[in-house]
Amino acid sequence: MPSSLRAELQQAPALFENFLARFFQENAERYAYGDLFEPLYLDLTEFVGRRGKRIRPMLMLAAYRAFGGSRPIEDHAVLRSALSLELLHAFILIHDDVIDQSERRRGLPTFHKLVEERLGKSDGAARVGGNVAVVIGDILFAMALDTLRTTDFAPAIRDAALSHFLRYISDTGAGEIYDILLGTRDIARVSEADIARMYTLKTTRYTFEAPLVLGALLAGVSDDLLHELAELIEPVGLAFQIQNDLIEYQQFKGVDRLRQTDILEGKKTLLLRVAYDHLEDLDRSFLQLCLSTRASNDASVSKIEQLIDKSGAVGLLARRMEDLFQKAETDLSHSSFTPTQADGLREAFSLVRQQTQHTGTQ
């Protein structure tokens, strides 16, 4: 990545935050649905405005410029496209939090908890909070699409962008459904391939493929090259998901053992499955038992931790993660991308690794 481009991208976070804040201000009238809706629009503004890592918009901006996009990143259409990805992310988070009954997001209450808290101790406040959050998610989904639709790129480019965007939403939904349904199964009946497919569909598609393909597409890259790009991204996405598993596990082993984590929710992670595969029969049965009761008491939680440690799964997955990153590097060196494009992608992946090594891609 040429240093001029790196300098340009250093401006991106501040530009993006300003653009996002202005977007919600400027659209207040468009969403002026009356007094009951007004506080929800403010909640939405606050929710989307919370400082996240903005991985998706940043990857898109980097890809757009690395693939030779002719506009500067402060161009409205470029920033709008990046914003559409953050709105998509917020929509997915809101529905995901309702589904998982999560209470905190980015250090603050989840959207459904915000609504619930405003209703006070009234009858059925929790259900109303969840219901409103589902519908706000739907509205945000429409908002994300309309944001992408109203850029001033050429019609054929915009149409292709919308087509990809809709496909990613559908893939992400399928991945979410895998996550939900695998959660109901015994670990013995969930294969590594099931989990890897779930990771790819649920997270890689919209977190890595969508931003990079969208950035490249808007920069004018051909369909063949977009296809190659998507293939290159898959192992990287899986590597980042393994990193997430390992980070979650560290947090699980940390002080706040009983807080909500994937393991306690019955989620099937690669870490659990690899641990299961590398345990002896008796330990396997123990692991199944502790997972199936889903009791968040100290005894079963400690046992799960002990079994995972004993299996050596952490070390195995750390190596697999490095292998996947290495594979991506090799693929990149043999790809049809120009050296500048390849360097841009390397830089983008490395940036995401730096940003996510402590807290993951969520």
Added chain:
Amino acid sequence: MPSSLRAELQQAPALFENFLARFFQENAERYAYGDLFEPLYLDLTEFVGRRGKRIRPMLMLAAYRAFGGSRPIEDHAVLRSALSLELLHAFILIHDDVIDQSERRRGLPTFHKLVEERLGKSDGAARVGGNVAVVIGDILFAMALDTLRTTDFAPAIRDAALSHFLRYISDTGAGEIYDILLGTRDIARVSEADIARMYTLKTTRYTFEAPLVLGALLAGVSDDLLHELAELIEPVGLAFQIQNDLIEYQQFKGVDRLRQTDILEGKKTLLLRVAYDHLEDLDRSFLQLCLSTRASNDASVSKIEQLIDKSGAVGLLARRMEDLFQKAETDLSHSSFTPTQADGLREAFSLVRQQTQHTGTQ
């Protein structure tokens, strides 16, 4: 409406059902997300394929031809556009049924109940059913948009159609949120204007305005005329919603008194508010009390029924409904539409009245 057009529209229901069934067959590969997803795709095919009244696609086809659309209704792009409205409707129904915890839809289990039933008596099956249904709704939303996006109308027309479509989704969501939040309020704190706005946003927009405006837009009608059309539709939509209230009330008074109806769910309907307005103080307090307990026992249900009857609200609303239909007729006679267009709209409204007079627009 010329008789040739009427004859053409008589073919529409059969054409549409065939097109819908073929659509799901042809897209099976596109949604081949693996073994866990396959049964859900079949559920979705069955759910959307259930014989509904198809009000929205039929209105769209009628409007397209009445406003001089040049293609025959069996044209793929015309039928695809009509289908996108039915997919949108199915998405809204699926989320609505999760929100209302409804168990039956079109005489069969709601989508979340289908999923729940397949899981058997397992732990948390109801929650999993609801969660999967939320995500299937999201996927259907994307499917509806992609169906509209992939017609072969001119790019500018398609773009305008998508723009309207997204707006209707957002309006419908805002209406749904009003429905949820007004449901938590005491009837005294919910104005007629609140309820009328909720009806317009939640139902009129996507049930009447979306099909008619989309049909006219695809036929090449100008923005000014589309705007006039939307204004004309609002009173008609409210009239149909009042009709729904009255039908619901008849069903409520019928044999199956304890089955789930809007009144028992705490929904704020115009009928309830008008009844409240026309009762003496003591009866008002009684009504408030019966509604606030939300107890579906025979005593409170009988009392609500008795109070509504006593208020005269049914007669008042029946007259208001006729006045609104009459207003639409007067508006139509003074509109900028050609006699053919006006006749087409009259015919469309009359068709919907015939179809809905016993079971409503749901």
